[in-house]
Structure formats: C-alpha cells, structure tokens
Amino acid sequence: MQAKPSIMNIAPYVGGESKASPASGRVIKLSSNEGAFGVPKGVKEAIQRYADTAHRYPDGGCIELRSALGLKYGIDPAHIVCGAGSDEIISFLCQAYVSPRDEVIYSRHGFLMYPISTQVAGGIPVPVPEQELRADLQAMLSAVTDKTKIIFLANPNNPTGSYLNSAELRAFLMSLPKHILLVLDSAYAEFVTAPDYSAGHEFVSDFGNVVVTRTFSKIYGMGGVRLGWGHCPPDIADVLNRVRGPFNVSSLAQVCGIAALGEAQFIADSQAHNTFWRERASEALTQAGLRVYPSQGNFLLVSFGTAEKAESCRLALKDQGIILRQMGAYGLSECLRISIGHPEEMEIAISTLTAYMNNS
Ligand SMILES: Cc1ncc(COP(=O)(O)O)c(C=O)c1O
Incomplete structure (x- = not known):
C-alpha cells in the first residue's frame, strides 16, 4: 500500500529514551520533561x-x-x-x-x-x-x-x-x-x-x-x-x-x-522544586564549563559546542544510567536537554556531568 507522498516525507517523532543498561542498574531518566515528583x-x-x-x-x-x-x-x-x-x-x-x-x-x-x-x-x-x-x-x-x-x-x-x-x-x-x-x-x-x-x-x-x-x-x-x-x-x-x-x-x-x-499543594511544591533546581543546575553546569541557556521550563538546554562532544557526553552518561535528550531533530545537535528530576537524581546528574567535563 502506498501512503500519500506528504506522509512519507515526515520524519517520525522520536521520544526521549527510557532504557539504559548501566552496570549500576540505576536509571535516571531526564529525557522527556516529565514531572519530577511522579503522579500526584x-x-x-x-x-x-x-x-x-x-x-x-x-x-x-x-x-x-x-x-x-x-x-x-x-x-x-x-x-x-x-x-x-x-x-x-x-x-x-x-x-x-x-x-x-x-x-x-x-x-x-x-x-x-x-x-x-x-x-x-x-x-x-x-x-x-x-x-x-x-x-x-x-x-x-x-x-x-x-x-x-x-x-x-x-x-x-x-x-x-x-x-x-x-x-x-x-x-x-x-x-x-x-x-x-x-x-x-x-x-x-x-x-x-x-x-x-x-x-x-x-x-x-x-x-x-x-x-x-x-x-x-x-x-x-x-x-x-x-x-x-x-x-x-x-x-x-x-x-x-x-x-x-x-x-x-x-x-x-x-x-x-x-x-x-485539586492537587494545589503538589503543584506548589513542584514549582518551588523546579525553580530551585533549575537555578542550581544551571549554575553548576555553567561552572563545569558548559553553556546553559536561560530556561523558564522544567528543563535546561546545554551546549557542548559541537555535536561530537554532545554525543560523547550523552553516551558516557547513559553508560552510567543517566538518560539525557539528544537535540539533533531540533537542529541543535551540539546541545543536550536535561529535564529537572527529583533532588537525588539532580545531585547525581550534576556531579556525574561535572566529573565528565573535568576528565574530558
Ligand atoms: C511545547 C510542547 N507542547 C506540547 C507537548 C505535548 O504534550 P502532551 O503530552 O500534552 O501531548 C509537549 C511535550 O513534550 C511540548 O514540549
């Protein structure tokens, strides 16, 4: 069966990865801008x-x-x-x-x-x-x-x-x-x-x-x-x-x-959490030598300067169970996007990314 040509020109939407098989067994998914606190x-x-x-x-x-x-x-x-x-x-x-x-x-x-x-x-x-x-x-x-x-x-x-x-x-x-x-x-x-x-x-x-x-x-x-x-x-x-x-x-x-x-408290807590960690992660990653774009969302766009550097970092973090989002489909292949997760996830993501930058 032949679909309409306009349909076949569409590059299918690829969502954030959710699987990694790190040695640690721990997976921290920061690739789809999902709420940090799960389901209310x-x-x-x-x-x-x-x-x-x-x-x-x-x-x-x-x-x-x-x-x-x-x-x-x-x-x-x-x-x-x-x-x-x-x-x-x-x-x-x-x-x-x-x-x-x-x-x-x-x-x-x-x-x-x-x-x-x-x-x-x-x-x-x-x-x-x-x-x-x-x-x-x-x-x-x-x-x-x-x-x-x-x-x-x-x-x-x-x-x-x-x-x-x-x-x-x-x-x-x-x-x-x-x-x-x-x-x-x-x-x-x-x-x-x-x-x-x-x-x-x-x-x-x-x-x-x-x-x-x-x-x-x-x-x-x-x-x-x-x-x-x-x-x-x-x-x-x-x-x-x-x-x-x-x-x-x-x-x-x-x-x-x-x-x-009806979950007003959950929303207020999520907002306060997001504001705190968006700021904190942005400062820490800037200090680690990355370009972090100002964000009003529950994510940060971070530039590594080149597509190769961004991809190497993404793969290295994935090996350690931390999943970040590739940005090639958005024309920003030199960048990765990091969703704001819960506090422990953020601590681990920031320290792992900082260590990666120090060693690369
Ligand atoms: C800007 C923007 N609009 C819409 C959506 C889609 O959201 P929904 O899950 O409601 O379809 C997303 C999801 O990532 C988004 O980033």
Missing part, C-alpha cells in the same frame, strides 16, 4: 477508584472536566476542547484549518509536533530562524504569505526554554492578520517564574484568532495518561468538536484530570 497522590487514588467503571464509554463531551477547568482558569467551559494530550489539539487544529499546500509558521527550534501535524494535513511547515534561540516575532510576521493559516508558538519553548513576554505577544497579535490563527502552546506555563509572562488566555477573547493549549503531562505528572486541552474562541471550539472522535479522551484521563486539578 489524588490522581493515584482516582485511578484505583476508576477500575470498576472501565467498561463504560467515556463522557464524550468531558463535561465535568471542562467545568472544573473552567472554574480553575475563569474560562467558559464551552470554550474548552479536551484532547488525548495537547498533541491531539495541535493535530486537530491542523486537520481543521490546513489544506494541502497551505503554510504553517513555527520558530526554527520549536516543538516538533508542529511540522509533523502540518505535514499530516498536507501543509507546508515554514520554520523561521530564531535570535539567540528565542522566537523572532518580527521575522515570523515577515514570513506570512497569503497561504499562511497557522502560527505555532510554544511559550516557553521546548527545547530552548526561552519565553516571550505578554507585551511582545500582544504587539505581535495587533499586527497579525485576523484570518491567521496563532496557537500559543503553554505546555510549560506552570514552571514560569518571569513576572512579565502570561499563559495567554486573555488573548483568546481579546483577539478571536488565538487558541491556547495546555497539558496535564508536565507539572501534573500525567504524561502516560494523555490529557491536554485547548482554550478556543467559540467558533474554533465548534470546529474542533466536529473534528475530534466521539470518545477522544478516555474516562480514565477525565477522572485523573479532575483529581489533578
């Missing part, structure tokens, strides 16, 4: 309670979950569409708004699912060069053509960790033609400490051509459950509700999401 207690309890109802189809409209999200974020639940991860919302948007040969703009080192979902829809991904590993909004506006349908911006961005402030985004939106959709991917919003940052929900009603995507995969520690959501203007919510499958979000994901929203 309330979510574990919800999973136990859920077991007896697994034979029932889910509520296709995610009514209870959307109403809990609406309450927490001060959003009309009718403007929320849930997905099996925010990946699914990204994919729905491309399916709904991108026709073959339409263009979709994203920043050069933006999240890989933007070009992939664009190509699945038959569209043309248009990567726009960044300035110092930060999205260049002026260059993105200049890249707009009469074929442009969507602009994707992760804020903060994975894997660079850089962010755009609220005033910059508002100015950008004032200049963006109204028929072009801006998707603000706020997957890492909970980790941001910059005071001039906004996850962007106010832009949805202020401009009408903005969708904000959020996820339960990062700070809520539910990457394996697959739950994300989009905050959309009403007309776009209506479109996405036509695109999505009738039961796209499992009932397990729905009960976990509702439980997770």
Whole structure:
C-alpha cells in the first residue's frame, strides 16, 4: 500500500529514551520533561477508584472536566476542547484549518509536533530562524504569505526554554492578520517564574484568532495518561468538536484530570522544586564549563559546542544510567536537554556531568 507522498516525507517523532543498561542498574531518566515528583497522590487514588467503571464509554463531551477547568482558569467551559494530550489539539487544529499546500509558521527550534501535524494535513511547515534561540516575532510576521493559516508558538519553548513576554505577544497579535490563527502552546506555563509572562488566555477573547493549549503531562505528572486541552474562541471550539472522535479522551484521563486539578499543594511544591533546581543546575553546569541557556521550563538546554562532544557526553552518561535528550531533530545537535528530576537524581546528574567535563 502506498501512503500519500506528504506522509512519507515526515520524519517520525522520536521520544526521549527510557532504557539504559548501566552496570549500576540505576536509571535516571531526564529525557522527556516529565514531572519530577511522579503522579500526584489524588490522581493515584482516582485511578484505583476508576477500575470498576472501565467498561463504560467515556463522557464524550468531558463535561465535568471542562467545568472544573473552567472554574480553575475563569474560562467558559464551552470554550474548552479536551484532547488525548495537547498533541491531539495541535493535530486537530491542523486537520481543521490546513489544506494541502497551505503554510504553517513555527520558530526554527520549536516543538516538533508542529511540522509533523502540518505535514499530516498536507501543509507546508515554514520554520523561521530564531535570535539567540528565542522566537523572532518580527521575522515570523515577515514570513506570512497569503497561504499562511497557522502560527505555532510554544511559550516557553521546548527545547530552548526561552519565553516571550505578554507585551511582545500582544504587539505581535495587533499586527497579525485576523484570518491567521496563532496557537500559543503553554505546555510549560506552570514552571514560569518571569513576572512579565502570561499563559495567554486573555488573548483568546481579546483577539478571536488565538487558541491556547495546555497539558496535564508536565507539572501534573500525567504524561502516560494523555490529557491536554485547548482554550478556543467559540467558533474554533465548534470546529474542533466536529473534528475530534466521539470518545477522544478516555474516562480514565477525565477522572485523573479532575483529581489533578485539586492537587494545589503538589503543584506548589513542584514549582518551588523546579525553580530551585533549575537555578542550581544551571549554575553548576555553567561552572563545569558548559553553556546553559536561560530556561523558564522544567528543563535546561546545554551546549557542548559541537555535536561530537554532545554525543560523547550523552553516551558516557547513559553508560552510567543517566538518560539525557539528544537535540539533533531540533537542529541543535551540539546541545543536550536535561529535564529537572527529583533532588537525588539532580545531585547525581550534576556531579556525574561535572566529573565528565573535568576528565574530558
Ligand atoms: C511545547 C510542547 N507542547 C506540547 C507537548 C505535548 O504534550 P502532551 O503530552 O500534552 O501531548 C509537549 C511535550 O513534550 C511540548 O514540549
């Protein structure tokens, strides 16, 4: 069977490695930006309670979950569409708004699912060069053509960790033609400490051509459950509700999401932990002679100067059971990305990386 040529041009997404066979037997996985503290207690309890109802189809409209999200974020639940991860919302948007040969703009080192979902829809991904590993909004506006349908911006961005402030985004939106959709991917919003940052929900009603995507995969520690959501203007919510499958979000994901929203202490602890270790790891790795990019996420992008040096270090650490993320697919092969793990993992990762640098 022959698939459409546009599909065969897609390089499949490769997730963070999770396996290593070190002599120590210990594996520290810092390759996928998963929460440092695992699954919140309330979510574990919800999973136990859920077991007896697994034979029932889910509520296709995610009514209870959307109403809990609406309450927490001060959003009309009718403007929320849930997905099996925010990946699914990204994919729905491309399916709904991108026709073959339409263009979709994203920043050069933006999240890989933007070009992939664009190509699945038959569209043309248009990567726009960044300035110092930060999205260049002026260059993105200049890249707009009469074929442009969507602009994707992760804020903060994975894997660079850089962010755009609220005033910059508002100015950008004032200049963006109204028929072009801006998707603000706020997957890492909970980790941001910059005071001039906004996850962007106010832009949805202020401009009408903005969708904000959020996820339960990062700070809520539910990457394996697959739950994300989009905050959309009403007309776009209506479109996405036509695109999505009738039961796209499992009932397990729905009960976990509702439980997770009640985990205020877990979230506060995770935020404090992330801020502390992001700073501490950044200082220690800089002292070890590495270039560490400023990050507002739960990860650090670290440059080794050359692809060879980055890969040698990755393999050496993997031998010792520490898994870091390769960055070649993002056009940053001289870098590795290190997710913030729990304290013991961070101590070991920092000391092992420092020792490696001292001996190389
Ligand atoms: C910027 C960004 N957006 C979206 C996602 C996808 O998250 P989800 O697990 O909700 O599909 C990720 C996951 O790594 C991400 O880094």
